[in-house]
Amino acid sequence: MLAAWVDQLLGFSTGALDAIRRDERYPSLMAWARKEGAELLGADVALAQALAPVLWNQMPLQRLGFRIETLAVPAPQEPCWCDSGKRYADCCARVTLPGQVPPHLMWMLLLQRLRGKVLHEALASDQVPAQALLEAGIVSAEGGQLGRAQTILEALFNNADWEGLPQESEPAFELLSDVYQERGFTRKKAALMDSAVEHGPGFLRGAALKRLCLRYMDSDDLTSARETFIRTLETMPNEPALAYLESMLLLHEGRPEQARARADFWRRRLIHRSDLDEDQQAFLKQLAEDPEATLAEQMIYADEELAEPLETLTRILQEFSSASRLSLSINVEGRLEYQQGDLDDARYQMWQQHFTTENEEAPGSGLQGDPWRDARPWLDALCLHPEWLATPAILQELAMALAGRFGNLPWMFASIFSPLAQRFEDWLVAIEAADSPFVWGDGDNHVLFRLGLGLIIGMERGAREQSRQLAERLIRLDGEDSMGLRELLLEQLLSDGQDVRALTLIEEIEAGSDDGEPWLGLLLGKALALFRLARLEEARQALTMVEQANPWMLKLLIRDNPRREPVTGNAPIPGSRAEAWQYRVLMRPHWVATRGAIGWLDARLRAPLE
Structure with missing residues (x-):
């Protein structure tokens, strides 16, 4: 009954809106209500006549500057x-x-109809209720009209009396932040956050700070x-949300016992x-x-459509048996070579019918595109065919996909990456036991190297030392470091404050460089490690x-919010702004997290570099 009324009300209100907008006169609305409007309510003229004045009394009129x-x-x-x-007593009453x-x-309906100049006039009229802005913004965002949603929601915050914002502004703030993120408007998002933190009422300031905290965790700026x-x-x-926020932070910091203790504190408090x-x-x-298991379960169920297959997949991973034996042989050059067999070929072809995202060509790259945009088909197929997980090529693409979605969440290690790492460990031990060169370009060796890379990335937050050790083992196998794992190792060492080890790694890379030209990230890492060790003259060099x-x-x-450089998929030209942007994304979190480092850089920029 209620659902039928909602449908009738929406249809009638939409028609009433059009009728009013023809000349913005009440008699025109009532004439429409008795004829066309009544038909929308099952030919109930009395109901149409009673409902129309209610809608008129909340209808903004353009001729009155959008007042009612x-x-x-x-x-x-x-x-x-x-x-x-x-x-009245004998009629609508x-x-x-x-x-x-x-x-x-x-x-809300009017905001969905207005376009261009008239929409901006309505939003600038200072007449739109906050709830209407929120609801219209939600409808636009859900309909894929992100630009329209942004325009509508910004009206609530532009030149706002921040302290006087109503409670409805919190979900509007959250939605606008998401829209900015989706559209790549990082400066606008940062400005919105700053305004909310500095000027907003308590509830809005808290919402902004929670988002900032999560953003810092995501970028590993702990x-x-x-x-x-x-x-x-x-x-x-x-605020109850602080219980999981602090648990997440402590797990990011590698302190699971403290996470459990603080979660228990919050439980007793709340x-x-x-x-x-x-x-x-x-x-x-x-x-x-169990903070880790609880947060992992929450993450798995965050997307209703994918919750069931993700839960099944995690159960399958936990029930992993020992790995199947690899088909290894010595090739004519005397090097160890893995070749995918016929059964694995057949399984991989079936898998690719569902998993359509391909690998990037470059050895150290991941997948082309986002496999999670249409993940249900390949997740369902994998759950129906758990035997596919014995095929390294399938595991490699799965590991890359999982790392892209869950790799920055340390609490996902135990349920997802640990069983995958154990299966790869069995294969890696067999390769190392052969005591023969095992290089990227031979046979299907690249499949195993890529699988290792996916696990290194996936375990980086949840099992940092295990991730680092795996990278070092793969570097020993592939002396040419085809996947650029030394760069990743350097970033991990800098993130963990292991500056002496970072400098040792840099020296190894410089010694092994054929052209003697160190890459930009190496120089930035070297300068940062030297600064932290108070070796300032060497850092200046x-x-x-x-x-x-x-x-x-x-x-x-x-700079805090420089203009973004578009991602093209091509390697940036050395010395270009695009190259600088690439390494800014990679290295800035480490510089920001180092007390005094950005200020020191700024001072150096103001003085000529020698």
Whole structure:
């Protein structure tokens, strides 16, 4: 009954909107309601006449600067406002609407209709209720009209009295942040965050700080994440969401026992709150018992469409048997070679009917595109055919896909990456035991190297040392380092503050370089490690080499929100802004996380580099 009323109301309101917009006069609306409108309500003229004035009283009129021309509800003995000629008590007062009419329905519908200049005039009128902006923004975003959603939602925050923003602005803020992220408007998103943190009411400031904390965790800037969490805690000390936020942060910091203890603290602190429902209380209890498993389960169920196959896949991975034997042989050059057999070929061909994302050509690259845009077919196929997981080529693409979605979440290691790593370990031991050169270009060796790369990336947050050891083993196998694993190792060492080991690795790379030209990231890493070790003169020399290699690099590195460089898929030209942007993305988090490093760089830029 309620669903039928919602459909009828939406159809009638849309028609009423069109009728009003013809001349913005009340009699025109009532004439429409008695004829076309009544047909939309099952030929119920009385209901149509009673509903039309309700909608008129919330309809913004362009001729009045988008204000509402409100009709007073008649007294019982006065003429009815539907122009029937009857007394109100004998007419519309006797009609009971089948359900509620949302108070801002007409504004929401109007915002969906307006275009261009008129839309901007309406948004600038300062008449639009916050709830209408939110609902219209949601409808536009869900319909794929992100630009329209952005325009509508920005009206709530542009030149806003931030302290006076209503509670409805929080979900609007969250949605606008997501729209900016989806459209790549990083500067606008950063400005929105800054304004909310600096000027917003407490609930909005807390929402912005939570997002900032998550962003810092995602970029592995754990120092900033910790500082932001403390600010969030000061802003909203009794917010239940802080329980999982702190658990996530502690797991990112590699402190699972503290995560469990703090989750239990939050459970005891919040469990007696009357505004927590049973699901929230159960979540707090589970979080205190096993933070990693609880957060992993939450992540798996985050997407309703993929929840079932992801749960099945994790169960299959946990039930992994020992790995099948690889087909290894010594080729004519005396090197060890893996060749995929007929059974694996057949399985891989079946897999590719569902998994259509291909590998990048470059050895150290991942997949072309995002396999999660249409993941249900290949997840379902894999769950139906768990035997496919014995095929290295399938495991390789699966590992890359999983690393892309879950690799930055340390709590996903145990359920997803650990069983994959164990299967690869069995194969790697067999390769190492052969004690023969095993290089990228022979046979199907690249499949195993790519599988190792996917696991290195996937385990980087949840099992850093295991990831690092695997990278070192693959480098020993492939002396040419075809996948650029030394770069990844350097980033890990810098992230963990192991500056002496980082410098040792840099020296090894420089010694093994054929052309003697160090890559830009190497120079930046060297300068940072030397700065941390207070070897400032050597650090300055490294910066001089950075400036000589790419004049854009240091300028982009110190700026908070420089113009983004579009991703083309091609290798950037050495010395170009595109190359500098690539290494900014890679290296800036480490510089930002190092106290005083950005300021030192800024000072160096203001003085001529020698």
